[in-house]
Amino acid sequence: MDPAGTPLGKMLLEEITPVVMVLRTPSVEEACVKNGLSFVEMLSPFCNFSNIDVPLRTSSDQPYRLHKFKLRLFYESDVRQPNIEVAKERLKQVITKAGEKENLELISDPPQVSNLLDSSKSELLPSWFEYLNKELIRTASFSEHETFDHPVGCLLVVSSKDEQPINRFIDLFNTNKLPSLLNDGAMDPKILKHYLLVHDNHDGSSEKASKILSEMKSTFGTNECHLLCINSSQDAKMEHQDDPWASYLKDLMHEFSSKHVIPYMEQKVRILNQQVSATRRGFRNQIKNLWWRKGKDDPNEMPSGSMYTFSSIESQIRVLGDHAFMLHDYELALANYRLISTDYKLDKAWKRYAGVQKLGSSGQQNATRCGLWWIEMLKTRDQYKEAASVYFRICSEELLHSAVMLEQASYCYLFSKPPMLYKYGFHLVLSGDRYRKTDQIKHAIRTYRSALSVYRETTWSYIRDHVHFHIGQWYALLGFHDVAVRHMLQVLACSHQSKATQELFLRDFLQIFQVSGFSFHGLVSLGQMLSYIKQFDLSLCI
Amino acid sequence: MATTASFIIVSRNDIPIYEAEVGSATKREDAAQLHQFVLHAALDIVQDLAWTTSAMFLKNIDRFNDLVVSVYVTAGHTRLMLLHDSRNDDGIKSFFQEVHELYIKVNFLQLGCSVHVLVFHLSIVEKN
Numbered sequence: 001m002d003p004a005g006t007p008l009g010k011m012l013l014e015e016i017t018p019v020v021m022v023l024r025t026p027s028v029e030e031a032c033v034k035n036g037l038s039f040v041e042m043l044s045p046f047c048n049f050s051n052i053d054v055p056l057r058t059s060s061d062q063p064y065r066l067h068k069f070k071l072r073l074f075y076e077s078d079v080r081q082p083n084i085e086v087a088k089e090r091l092k093q094v095i096t097k098a099g100e101k102e103n104l105e106l107i108s109d110p111p112q113v114s115n116l117l118d119s120s121k122s123e124l125l126p127s128w129f130e131y132l133n134k135e136l137i138r139t140a141s142f143s144e145h146e147t148f149d150h151p152v153g154c155l156l157v158v159s160s161k162d163e164q165p166i167n168r169f170i171d172l173f174n175t176n177k178l179p180s181l182l183n184d185g186a187m188d189p190k191i192l193k194h195y196l197l198v199h200d201n202h203d204g205s206s207e208k209a210s211k212i213l214s215e216m217k218s219t220f221g222t223n224e225c226h227l228l229c230i231n232s233s234q235d236a237k238m239e240h241q242d243d244p245w246a247s248y249l250k251d252l253m254h255e256f257s258s259k260h261v262i263p264y265m266e267q268k269v270r271i272l273n274q275q276v277s278a279t280r281r282g283f284r285n286q287i288k289n290l291w292w293r294k295g296k297d298d299p300n301e302m303p304s305g306s307m308y309t310f311s312s313i314e315s316q317i318r319v320l321g322d323h324a325f326m327l328h329d330y331e332l333a334l335a336n337y338r339l340i341s342t343d344y345k346l347d348k349a350w351k352r353y354a355g356v357q358k359l360g361s362s363g364q365q366n367a368t369r370c371g372l373w374w375i376e377m378l379k380t381r382d383q384y385k386e387a388a389s390v391y392f393r394i395c396s397e398e399l400l401h402s403a404v405m406l407e408q409a410s411y412c413y414l415f416s417k418p419p420m421l422y423k424y425g426f427h428l429v430l431s432g433d434r435y436r437k438t439d440q441i442k443h444a445i446r447t448y449r450s451a452l453s454v455y456r457e458t459t460w461s462y463i464r465d466h467v468h469f470h471i472g473q474w475y476a477l478l479g480f481h482d483v484a485v486r487h488m489l490q491v492l493a494c495s496h497q498s499k500a501t502q503e504l505f506l507r508d509f510l511q512i513f514q515v516s517g518f519s520f521h522g523l524v525s526l527g528q529m530l531s532y533i534k535q536f537d538l539s540l541c542i
Numbered sequence: 543m544a545t546t547a548s549f550i551i552v553s554r555n556d557i558p559i560y561e562a563e564v565g566s567a568t569k570r571e572d573a574a575q576l577h578q579f580v581l582h583a584a585l586d587i588v589q590d591l592a593w594t595t596s597a598m599f600l601k602n603i604d605r606f607n608d609l610v611v612s613v614y615v616t617a618g619h620t621r622l623m624l625l626h627d628s629r630n631d632d633g634i635k636s637f638f639q640e641v642h643e644l645y646i647k648v649n650f651l652q653l654g655c656s657v658h659v660l661v662f663h664l665s666i667v668e669k670n
Contacts (some may be wrong), residue, residue, distance in 0.1 A: 176622050413586070420586035459557045460582055462575040498571065 002246070013419070017070040018261060018326050021079055021151040021179075021191075023172040030380040032231045039157065042230075046246075046253040047071040054258045055179045058269045058329045062346040066328060070077055071257060079151060079179040084365070087139040091132065091140055092400060098128040099442035106445055107475070107483045116330075117419060125411055132404060133372050136241045140365035142181065144404045148322040150181060153192030153261050160199040162206035169195055188311075188319075192264045194256060195225045202232040221262075265323050269332070272320040276336070279313060338477055364396050370461055379412075385420070388412035388427070403434035407447055425454035431469065436474070443473050469505060472512070481516030548608065548638040551645065554618060556585060558599040565626070580604075581623050584611040588621060599635050612636035620645075 024039055032039045052069040093131055116124070140297035142149045156167045173193070195216055199209035209227055216225040228249065341431040372396035378387040391409035395402035410427035413420040432447035448471040455467050472487035488509040547565035550558055563574070584604040592602055592615055604611040612634055614622040622638050622645075 418589075418590075421584045422583045426583035429579065458577050458582075461558075462578040463582060466575045466579075501571070 007331060007482060014070070014368045016148050016325060017072050017324070018152045018265065019072045019074055019079070019149055020261070021154045022075050022157065023154060024075075024157035024402045025168055025172070027157055027161045031198060031230065031232065031242060034200075034202075035230075035369070038073060041468060043253060044073050046250045048076065048197055049254070049257065051264075052254070052258055056262070056266055056327060056329075058266060058327060059325060059332045062245050064329075066262065068328075069216050069257060069262070071261065073255070074151075076177065076179055079149075079181060081365075082141070084139065087135070088398075088514060091135055091139075093398060094128065094132060094135070095404065095440065095443070097110070097162050098126065099250050099440055099446070103480075106442065107279045107480050110449050110456065112342065113453055116414065119511075121415060124414070126407075129408060130403075136365075136401075137369045140369035142179075142459060143366055144158065147187065147318045148326065149340070150187040150319075151191055152265055152323075153194065155194050155196055155256075157196045157198060159530075160206075160212060165212050165216055165369075169216070169220070179304050193224065194222075194260060195220050197225070197227050197251075199227060200232050201229055226252060226256075230316070238332055261491050262327070265327055268328070269320060269323045272316055272323070273332070276313070276317055277319055307538075339537070364398070368394050368401075379386050382417070384412040384416035388416070392427075400440070401432045402430050403438065403440070403443070406431035406434065410447075410450075413529060421454050431472075436470075441474050441477055445478070448474070461494070463492055463494050465505075467495065469508075473508065476512045478479075481512055483518055484512045545575070545628045546626065547605075547628075548573075548581065548640075550581055550622060550623045550625075551641075552585065552621040559620075564624075568585075577615070577625050580606045580609060580627050581611060583638060584613070584623065587611075588613050588623075588633065593617075599638060601631050601634065612638075613641060616642060618643075650655075 022040055028039055028042035032042050035042070047070060049067075049069045051067045054066045055063050057063045058126075083399035111119075144206045154173070156169050156172045158165045158172070162168050178189075181187050182191075197209060197212055197216060199206050206227070206229055209229070213225060215226045247502050285326050317336050317339055324330075325334065371390050375387045375390050378384070378390065388409040391412065395405050406427050408420070408433045410424045410431060413423035413427060429446045432444045433450070435447060436440075436444040448467055451467055452471070455463055458464050468487045468490040472484045475481070475487065476484035488505070492507055492509060497505070544599055545565045546567050547563070548604040549562050553559050560612075563577075568588060583606075587604045588600065591603060592609065598615050600613045600615065602610050608627050608630075609625050610627065612624050612626065614635075616622070622641055625640070636649045
C-alpha cells in the first residue's frame with residue numbers, strides 16, 4: 001500500500017526524509033548571496049525527486065525501486081533544537097492573534113446542535129490549529145531522541161576563491177563547531193562526507209578550479225569530490241526554470257542522492273539489520289531489563305543525561321527503523337518499531353518511547369510530536385475517539401499548550417461516529433478554563449460559547465451554573481455587559497448551591513447589571529427578573 | 543480511608559432525577575461541578591456501550607484523572623451512575639442492585655412523593 005496518497009502520508013513523506021548537513025565557507029555564501037539566495041536555498045529545490053528510480057535491496061532479497069525521494073538540507077548551526085523559550089513565545093503570539101476574532105461572532109448566540117452536526121469539519125475547526133500543530137512538531141526537531149533528524153551525510157563546500165582550499169575542507173569539519181548531536185554520543189559521528197568546490201564563472205575561467213578539484217580527489221577520494229560551476233547574474237535574482245546552469249545543480253544533487261546518499265543508507269540498513277537480527281533471540285529479555293533499569297537509577301547511564309548511546313541496541317533499532325522508513329521499506333520499519341514496543345501495553349510503551357519521564361521539557365515536546373503524528377494516523381482511519389484520548393494525554397503542566405490540545409480533543413469527540421456531544425462540551429470547558437488561566441479571555445469565551453450549544457438548556461444544575469456564570473463574568477470583563485447580564489440571569493435560581501456561592505452569584509450579577517445600567521435594553525422584563533430573585537433564600541436580599 | 547463518591551440517577555432523557563454525594567470524604571465546593579461534568583460526559587460512553595452488551599452493571603466505563611465512572615442500566619434505560627475513586631467492584635455492584643430495588647419501590651408508590659424521596663435519600667446514604 002502506498003501511503004503517499006493520504007494526507008498523513010504526504011505529511012510524513014515531507015518531514016521524515018534524510019537530513020544532509022551543509023558546512024560551507026563564507027566565500028561560498030557570498031557567491032550565492034549575489035544571486036539573492038543562500039547556498040541551501042539554491043540547492044534545496046533540486047533535492048526533491050518525484051522519480052529518482054534507484055534500485056534498492058534492504059532486508060529481503062527482493063530488490064525494489066525507490067521513486068519519491070527528498071533530502072532536507074540544513075546548515076550545521078540549524079541542526080539543533082530551536083530555542084524552547086523563543087518557540088513558546090512565538091506560539092503564544094499565534095494563539096493570541098487568533099483570538100482577535102470578530103466581536104460580533106463572540107457575542108452572538110451559539111449554534112444549535114443540529115446545525116453543528118450538519119456543518120462540515122472545515123467549517124467548524126479553527127483554521128489556526130493546523131499551523132500551530134506544524135509549529136509544535138517543528139520545535140521538537142533535532143533532539144537527541146529522534147533519529148530521523150540526525151544527519152545521514154554532510155556536504156562540505158569551499159569556494160575556488162578560498163585560500164588553501166584543502167585545509168579549509170578539513171577545518172570545516174572541526175568538531176568544536178559541529179552540532180552537539182555529533183559529539184555527545186547521541187548519533188554515530190561517522191557520516192557520509194561529500195566535498196564540493198564552488199566556482200563562479202563570473203570570476204574567471206575554471207582552470208584553477210579544475211586544479212583544485214584534482215587535488216581534492218587525491219586527498220579525499222575520487223568519487224567524493226565534485227565541482228559546481230555557477231553563473232552569477234549581473235543583476236540580483238536568479239530564475240531556476242530558465243537558467244541553463246540549473247541543470248548542473250539538478251544533476252549534481254541527483255548524483256549525490258542516487259549514487260551516494262541512498263547507497264550509503266542502504267548499506268547501513270543491511271548492516272544494522274544483520275546486527276539486530278543476530279541479537280533478536282535473546283532480545284526480549286534484554287530489552288525488558290533495559291526498560292526496567294531505566295525506571296530506576298541506572299549506574300551505566302551517561303552523566304550528560306543522554307538516554308542512550310548510538311551503539312546501544314535500542315538506538316540501533318531506532319536508526320534501522322528510521323532509515324528503513326526513509327527508504328520506503330515500511331515493512332522493515334514497522335517490524336523494528338514494533339520490536340521496541342512489543343510486550344507492553346500501549347500506555348507504557350507510549351511513555352517510554354516519548355521519553356517523557358527522563359527528558360523533562362524536551363521529552364514533552366517529543367511526546368507532543370509523536371502524539372500529533374499518532375493523532376493524524378488515527379484521524380485518517382476515522383478513529384476520532386482514540387485521537388481525542390491522545391490529545392488529552394499530551395497535555396502537560398503548560399497551560400496554554402493544554403488548552404489548545406483539549407480544544408482539539410473536543411472536536412474529535414464531535415466528529416466521532418456517533419458524535420459524542422457531552423464529551424465535546426466537557427472538553428471545551430476544560431479547555432476554556434485553561435485559556436482563562438493564561439489570560440486568553442477571548443479564547444475562553446469562544447470555547448465556553450461553543451460548549452453552550454450543548455449545555456444551553458441542560459437540567460444539570462452545577463454544569464449550567466458554571467458555564468453561564470463564568471462566561472457572564474468574562475463577557476463583563478471585555479465590556480459586553482448586555483450579554484453578560486443575560487448569562488448571569490441564568491444562574492440566579494440556584495438554591496442548590498451553597499450560601500456562599502449564591503451570594504457570589506448575586507453580588508456579581510448586581511455589579512454587572514449596575515455597570516450595564518441604561519444600556520440594558522429591556523431584553524428581560526422586570527417581572528421575569530423578580531421571579532428569579534423570588535427563588536432566592538430571602539436572607540440574602542439586601 | 544476517605545473516599546470520594548458521587549451518585550446520580552439519570553432518566554432515559556438524560557435528566558438527573560436524583561443526586562447524592564455518598565463518599566466519606568468532606569464535600570468540597572468545586573467538587574460538585576466537576577463531578578457533574580464528568581458524569582454527564584460519561585453518558586456518551588454509556589450510550590456507546592449500551593448497544594454492545596445486555597449486562598446491566600458496567601464497571602469502570604470511563605475515567606477522569608483518579609475518578610472512575612461505573613454505571614448500572616435498568617431495563618427502562620434509566621442509568622444509575624457512580625463516580626468513585628475506590629476499587630470495590632463487588633461492593634459497587636451490590637450497591638447498584640439495592641438502589642435499583644429501592645428505586646422500583648419508590649416509583650411504584652406514586653403517592654406522597656416527597657416522603658418517599660426522603661426515605662429513599664436516607665437509605666442511599668446508609669447503603670454506602
